[in-house]
Amino acid sequence: MLAEALMELAAMGGTAIVGAAATDMWQGTKGAVVRILGRGDDRVEQRTSVQLERIPLELEQASGPQQDRVRTALQNRWTEKLAELLEDNPELEGELRSLVEAVRAGIPATQQTFVQNNNATGGGVQNITQTGDIVVGGNPRNQ
Template identity: 35%
Template sequence: MLSEALLALAGAAGSALVTAMTTDAWEGAKTRCAKLLGRGSVEAEKVQAGRLEQARQELLTAGDPELAGREQQAVWTALVRDLLEEQPGSEGQARKLVEFVAAQVSAELAIGAVRVNAQARDQAQQAVQGHGVQNVTFSPPQKRSGKRHG
């Protein structure tokens, strides 16, 4: 039976993988996790990399991403937990995976301000988003009256 610390590590690894699936950290996380779960076998690493990529595609195309994320997290947490039970020496690699994702995701979020310069003329309309969620509603152009004030 695993200690609470190792159970928490397995949970953190499962969470980190799901987080990485939707970020630029994915390729590095996938490689590290495949190596970890491959247990030293190049062929097993390839199998795990394929499973990880399939899991990512399922998450990205899921109708309910939150539910899919929870399901994927449970699957990968269980796999890491099993690994930690069977190979106690893999704890360091699991920690490095979690640390890698945490560092990559925090760096991705802290990239800095986004500056956008946009111009529109005549009846053109623009919507520009630098970060976050944006809801935009465009209205039809206003009709101009033929009268000139002057």
């Protein structure tokens, strides 16, 4: 099982990838993700590149509330890919952390902040990994 710190890093990576998609940082971010996930395997790098190219298109085609759902689905998809990568290759933690930090430093905070709504009904249980401020009810603090 993946350590909590690495799972958190994977989640930050998924958010960074999707957050960078609509910015000037996209090509550099995409290239770094391809290198990290591909690890020198041309076929994996090509497949990853094609998958990453879909992100801006999917976000562009979605509108309003649908865009939030698409963004969340994309973040979850890339978080899962990164979690699997880190589980098999924990030595890649430093590279992924550097990528996350570069994206965070390069895009405006407003593009790094997303709302995630989680609902559990009928006795359902959720396990959610998230970083940053978590607001339950009330108004978020002004930043």
